[in-house]
Amino acid sequence: MKPVGAITRGTTNPNRLRRVDNFVAYRCGDLLKAASVPLVVDLGYGASPVTAVELRARLADTVRADLTVIGLEIDPVRVTAAQPWAAAPRLQFRRGGFELAGLSPVVVRAFNVLRQYPEEGVLEAWRSMTATGAVLVEGTCDELGRIATWAVVERGTPLTLTLSARLPVLEHPAVFAERLPKALIHHNVPGHPVYELLRSLGRAWETEATPFGPRQRWQATVRRMRAEGWPVLDGPARWRLGELTVPWPAEGQTS
Template identity: 80%
Template sequence: MKPVGAITRGTTNPNRLRRVDNFIAYRCESILKDAARPLVIDLGYGATPVTAVELRGRLAAAVRADVAVVGLEIDPVRVSDAQPFADPPWLEFRRGGFELAGLAPVVVRAFNVLRQYAEDEVAAAWRTMTSTGALLVEGTCDELGRIATWTVVEDGVPRTLTLSARLAALQHPAIFAERLPKALIHHNVPGHPVHELLQALGRAWETEASPFGPRQRWLATVRRMRTEGWPVLDGPARWRLGELTLPYPAG
């Protein structure tokens, strides 16, 4: 099966995706536990396989010991270079793209991949990656993983948007604008829902200045967002991690 997609830059770092890994362990726990074969695909793991190795370790520890992770890359050199890190059947590396190498995973993580594509290619990629029923977590982050955003996609349709930050380093929520998923980054202009979301989040942050540190300020910010009518999901246990999840701001 010919891989669908193009070779991306492949930049990666250890622990870069720890925030989304933590979210996957939380959001997909029941899906993985109920699966007859708990297969997760790390699509486009990059120049080194470190994030796939970390994903397998985190899910095995937090969700299910027999979870299997397959890292897919279009670049055959990257696939070859990753083989010393493989641990079959729990961790494998294969050549593949959006078609997922013909596999039938339960969950797909695609991070910092679609960011490098044109916006008009995103919807088709979503549909392809979820065509077998997999839950897709697709997004982007900065080089050290301190700022990240992602969307959960089911059957080609985006359901939620999550903003996540290392709170100790967060100066202002406006920084999320630089790391929005590809489908949203060009919609951060007046009149679009994601722009209104970020504007409201910024106002709430500025209002909730606190002497008790960034975590308490973030918690107060998220509570204010909910009080103002934003459909904030989850609860304080997730908010304390620097997360804010809402229904996807379509339009």
């Protein structure tokens, strides 16, 4: 099966995807626990397999020990370079793209991949990666994983958007704008739902300036967003981690 996609830059760093790995365990843990074949695909792990190795270790610790992670890369050189890591239990590396190399995973994580594609290719990539029923967690982050955003996609349809930050270094929610998923980044202009979301989040952050620490300020900001009518999901346990999750900001949607 010919891989679908193109070779991207492939830059990565250890612990870069810790925030989204934590979310995958939370959001998809029950699905993986119930699965007869608990398979997760890490699509486009990059020049180093370190984030796939970390994903496998984190999910094994928090979800189930017999879980398998398969890292897929279009670049055969990267696949070959990753093979020494495949000696670890239930960790493999193969060549593949959006067609997932014919696999049928429960979960797909694709991070910092579609950001390097044109926006018009996003929907088809989502459809390909979820065609067999997988839950897709797709997004982008900064180089050290301090600021991240991601979508949860099922059957080609985005369900939620999550904004996540390492709170001690969060100066203002405006920084999320440059790390939005590819499907949204060009829609962050007046009149579009994601613009209104970020503008409201920024106002709430500015209003909730307190003598307390950034964690308390973020939680107060999220509570204010909910009080103002934004359909904030989850609860304080996730907010304390620096997360805000809302239904996908589709066109025509208001707070």
